[in-house]
Amino acid sequence: MPTKPPGAPSPDASASDRRGRGRADSKRAPTLASLRAEIDRIDKELVALLNRRAEIAAQIGQVKERDGLEVWSPAREEEVIRKALAQSRGPLPAQTVRLIFRELMSGSRSLQRSLRVACLGPKYSYSHLASIAKFGNAVEHVPVGSIAAVFEEVNRRHVQFGLVPLENSTDGRISDTLEMFARHSGLKIRAEVKLRIHHCLLGKSPWADVRRVYSKAQALSQCRHWLSKNLPQAALVEVVSTAHAAEIAQREQFSAAIASRTAGEAYGLDILAENIEDQLYNVTRFAVIAEQSEAPTGRDKTTLLLRISNQAGALSKVLAPFEKAGLNLTMIESFPASAENLPGRDPSYLFFLDVEGHADDPAVSKTLDAVRKRCERLEVLGSYPRGDCVES
């Protein structure tokens, strides 16, 4: 039941009652100045506490360096955020608590070591937003020109991590990323980021004058019905990223871009329409790629790449051990093994699978041994903590 604010008249109080009580209460009612003084006192304590926390994080950094441990621990960060959300009784919204703790840990991490993360740019692409959602703002986000370049940057050790899109709930797999994994990239998935995607139509011309709409192929596809209904006259033009589309719309007349609200603000465009994605639930899953994957946390997922012979029943034979062990598969994607196929031979297929659990869990490890015997190639692309969906 809603509680009555202190000093508020009860609904049945008479007007003279209220006038009398109003005079008495005005003596006790907090003033703007007294409330602000209270906030100043709390802020003083908060700043001291935040810095105390940062000092301890810096000490953790020294322990990690001594023991040769990695600075970034996505599992621990998820745990800290989960505990903070469970302890919070409001009135701050959960999303605010999450953002505060994300930035707190981002700043603490940067005291231990400065990190660089490559993602598909330019700035304010959804990959960049996913990188901010995972690492916060106290890392160096390095926007590059293609998904292949993200892999390259990590492989050459120009950055510690890369962020690449894996799949979208409306539009399916991101072939450029799967193809890079298929080419024996040698890199591992270290964490996942599930980002809720809200698209905006951004531009400088009135909606009715828009002749061309630029965006990444997946974003155009996710807004296909909205576009055909609302902008049937416009030509749809695919470009490398949504943020690049925003850059073009900034300088070209009668053009618009489909990108995030943040990209619109960054590139000085008007929001002509928002939330134009066809599906209410439009989530892209990104992978953080690195040289190594994560240790088990008890709440993990493993991504596998399989090459299966082109024979009747081969796939069901390969999947049988998962069923026998009661292991849940959360994704399966087939992909032509074009780089490995030879002319004159039946084409073979690669399969990308997500299985719940960590490759070092005894049940998963035993199952993978059985699966390995039934396929032509099995690669563990990474075991990592399962991520929660976050707003972009």
Ligand SMILES: O=C(O)C(=O)C[C@]1(C(=O)O)C=C[C@@H](O)C=C1
């Ligand atoms: O617990 C750790 O390992 C820390 O380094 C501290 C901390 C934090 O600020 O809470 C910072 C960075 C890590 O990625 C995880 C957590």
